Amino acid sequence: MRGVVMYAPGDVRVEDRPEPAVLEPTDAVIRLSATCICGSDLWPYRGDDEIHRPSPMGHEYAGIVEEVGSAVSGVKPGEFVVGSFFASDNSCEICREGYQTSCIHRVGIGSEGAQAQRMRVPLADGTLVATPDVPTEDLVPDFLAASDVLGTGWFAAVAAETGPGKTVVVVGDGAVGLLGVLAAKELGAERIIAMSRHEPRQQLALEFGATDIVTERGDAGVQHIKDLTSGLGAHSVIEAVGTQESMMQAIRSTRPGGHVGYVGVTHGVALPGQELFFSHVHLHGGPAPVRRFLPDLMERIWNRSIRPGKVFDLDLSLEEAAAGYRAMDSRQAIKVLLRP
Ligand SMILES: [Zn+2]
Ligand SMILES: [Zn+2]
Numbered sequence: 001m002r003g004v005v006m007y008a009p010g011d012v013r014v015e016d017r018p019e020p021a022v023l024e025p026t027d028a029v030i031r032l033s034a035t036c037i038c039g040s041d042l043w044p045y046r047g048d049d050e051i052h053r054p055s056p057m058g059h060e061y062a063g064i065v066e067e068v069g070s071a072v073s074g075v076k077p078g079e080f081v082v083g084s085f086f087a088s089d090n091s092c093e094i095c096r097e098g099y100q101t102s103c104i105h106r107v108g109i110g111s112e113g114a115q116a117q118r119m120r121v122p123l124a125d126g127t128l129v130a131t132p133d134v135p136t137e138d139l140v141p142d143f144l145a146a147s148d149v150l151g152t153g154w155f156a157a158v159a160a161e162t163g164p165g166k167t168v169v170v171v172g173d174g175a176v177g178l179l180g181v182l183a184a185k186e187l188g189a190e191r192i193i194a195m196s197r198h199e200p201r202q203q204l205a206l207e208f209g210a211t212d213i214v215t216e217r218g219d220a221g222v223q224h225i226k227d228l229t230s231g232l233g234a235h236s237v238i239e240a241v242g243t244q245e246s247m248m249q250a251i252r253s254t255r256p257g258g259h260v261g262y263v264g265v266t267h268g269v270a271l272p273g274q275e276l277f278f279s280h281v282h283l284h285g286g287p288a289p290v291r292r293f294l295p296d297l298m299e300r301i302w303n304r305s306i307r308p309g310k311v312f313d314l315d316l317s318l319e320e321a322a323a324g325y326r327a328m329d330s331r332q333a334i335k336v337l338l339r340p
Helices: 039-045 137-146 149-159 175-186 199-208 218-228 244-252 273-279 290-302 318-329
Strands: 002-008 011-016 028-036 061-068 080-083 118-121 167-171 191-195 212-214 234-239 254-262 282-285 312-317 335-339
Touching: 002 039, 002 318, 011 318, 028 080, 028 137, 039 318, 061 118, 061 137, 080 137, 080 290, 137 149, 137 290, 137 312, 149 175, 149 234, 149 254, 149 282, 149 290, 167 175, 167 244, 175 191, 175 199, 175 234, 191 199, 191 218, 199 212, 212 218, 218 244, 234 244, 244 254, 244 273, 312 318, 318 335
Parallel strands: 167 191, 167 234, 191 212, 234 254, 254 282, 312 335
Antiparallel strands: 002 011, 028 061, 028 118, 028 335, 061 080
8 A cells, every 4th residue: 555654844645555454343445535734734745744664644634434333333334424533432531522533542644644545443433524425526625625625725714713793803814714714704703814925825714704814923923913894803813823823823823702713733932821810811722623524624625615725726646645745835826635
């Protein structure tokens, strides 16, 4: 089987890897219809996360079930399924409260390596959600987006308490930020301000429902948001980057009593306690419990009422993965789809 392995920053190879197999009775093995490169894969690619050994890559997946373990009853071979980047039992107390990424039995999918032809999915009953039938080819990118970036943008919008009558700001114009715009629109936000300096991403933000674009960042960006909101700041702010600058930009763009939903994996962020104390801003975020939202999101995709797959603006074969990483690293591509 072919799969993507990262050896060192900037060194991504496609090579032969062992065929995945059912190891536990709760496992499934799926054949990937499509997989993709994530913005978070760029942290090790750029040397911001350490790589201690050659690492299989990828945690976003959609495909056909090939084999299930003896304890699996929720999905069966031949079904098209989507799962999240953490496998979860979906039955413990934390899962039932909607935080499947903190499941007491959670298993990271990253170590299985979804950028491959096939993969093992642990805790298949709790993790995988099947479509009513095998979808047509054009819907595969939409379902793949549900595996992480759509579910993550959606969680950010929910954590930021987006809804009717709300003004929403989105910090970050990667796939998650753009799908945060889509989520805010679907959840009924009145005004959606996307912060982006890149023309093609601005266009997609507008297509997904943004009403305003702000190109400045940092203090100038915050000032522009204040100017657009009678000096108050937004009700709801989605933070989809994870740096000190983007986090402070999000907090300072939020009005007293407002909410920040933060889903950018934080790198070197330190929050000033006293500023936070006096801001009256709610902060909620973390690794998105995508599994909570999958049934709803997959139904919207099946009915074609949302098309989140538009974030994939480069479609390559799995063998071309290294070119895909380069394109995302240089921001020439928003998100790269890989066909096994
Ligand atoms: Zn991801
Ligand atoms: Zn659980």
